[in-house]
Amino acid sequence: QVQLVESGGGLVQAGGSLRLSCAASGRTFSTYAMGWFRQAPGKEREFVATISWSGGSTYYADSVKGRFTISRDNAKNTVYLQMNSLKPEDTAVYYCSAGQTTTSTRKGTSDYWGQGTQVTVSS
Numbered sequence: 001q002v003q004l005v006e007s008g009g010g011l012v013q014a015g016g017s018l019r020l021s022c023a024a025s026g027r028t029f030s031t032y033a034m035g036w037f038r039q040a041p042g043k044e045r046e047f048v049a050t051i052s053w054s055g056g057s058t059y060y061a062d063s064v065k066g067r068f069t070i071s072r073d074n075a076k077n078t079v080y081l082q083m084n085s086l087k088p089e090d091t092a093v094y095y096c097s098a099g100q101t102t103t104s105t106r107k108g109t110s111d112y113w114g115q116g117t118q119v120t121v122s123s
Contacts, residue, residue, distance in 0.1 A: 009117030022096030035105030038092035
C-alpha cells in the first residue's frame with residue numbers, strides 16, 4: 001500500500017514558477033514509476049509527466065515539454081514537478097500517481113493516486 005500526499009500548489013501569475021511535491025508512504029516507493037496528471041474544471045484528467053523508478057527515464061505531455069521538469073528523490077520518498085513559465089491554461093488540480101511502469105502511469109492506469117493540489121495561474 002502506498003499513500004501519496006501532494007503539496008506546493010497555489011496562486012501564481014503567468015510566467016511564474018511553482019514546485020509541486022508528492023510525498024509517498026511505504027517502503028516500496030522506489031520500485032514504482034511516478035506520474036503527474038491534472039484536471040481543469042469541466043475537462044478530463046490529462047497526463048502531464050512521468051518518471052521511471054530509477055529516475056533514468058522521463059516523459060512529458062507536449063503542452064508542458066520544456067517548461068515542466070519531473071524528478072524524484074527515492075531517499076526521501078518524494079517526487080517533484082518543477083513548473084516554470086506557467087500559463088493560465090495550466091490552471092488545474094494536479095494529482096500524483098504511482099504505477100508499475102511509465103507506460104501505465106502515462107495511460108492513467110496507476111495503482112495509487114493522491115488527493116490533488118490546486119494550481120491557479122492568473123493572467
